[in-house]
Amino acid sequence: MLCDVCKCNDAAVFLTQILEGKMQKVNLCDACSKEKGVQDPTGFALADLLLGIGAAEEIEKGAPTQKCAVCGFTQADFKKTGRLGCSACYITFSEGLGSLLKAMHKGTEHIGKLPQRAHREIELSDQMRTLSENLRKAVAEENYETAASLRDQIRKLETDLASHS
Secondary structure (H helix, E strand, O other), rough: EOOOOOOOEEEEEEEEEEEEEEEEEEOHHHHHHHHHHOOOOOOHHHHHHHOOOOHHHHHHHHOOOOOOOOOOEEHHHHHHHOOOOOOOHHHHHHHHHHHHHHHHHOOOOOOOOOOHHHHHHHHHHHHHHHHHHHHHHHHHOHHHHHHHHHHHHHHHHHHHHHHHH
C-alpha cells in the first residue's frame, strides 16, 4: 500500500478515523510520518492530519494567547498534540472546539455508560430533590400530615444514600 502523501513509498503508519459513520484512513510512509510529526507527539497536529491541513485552525477562533486557567494549556499545545490538557480546557476553548468536535464525532456531548452504582445514586438524588421540593410546598400550604410523610420518606432516602456512598 502506498503512502497517501508522497504516493511513492510503502506505507508503514496507518491512522483511522470514523467520521459520521464513515471510516477514513490515512496511510503514511516512514519519511512522511516523521515529516508530519506522527512519531513525535509534541509536533503532531492530529486535527490537521485527520481533517485536512488547516482544520486545526478551527480551534484558534479565540485570542491567540488564550490559556486554560487550570492547566495552562494553550491552543498551540492542542494543535501540536491533538489533545487537551484537562476538562476545563473544553470550556476555555469551547468556541473553536464545537465545529472541530462535530467533524470528528457524532456530536459534541458525551453520552456514555455509567456504572450501575452511579445510576442508583443519581436516581436516589433525583428522588431526594423531588421529595424536598414537595416537602417545602406542603409546609408552605400548612399541610402538615403530608409534610410529615414526606419528611419520613426523605429520612429513608438519606439512609439509602449513605449506604451507597
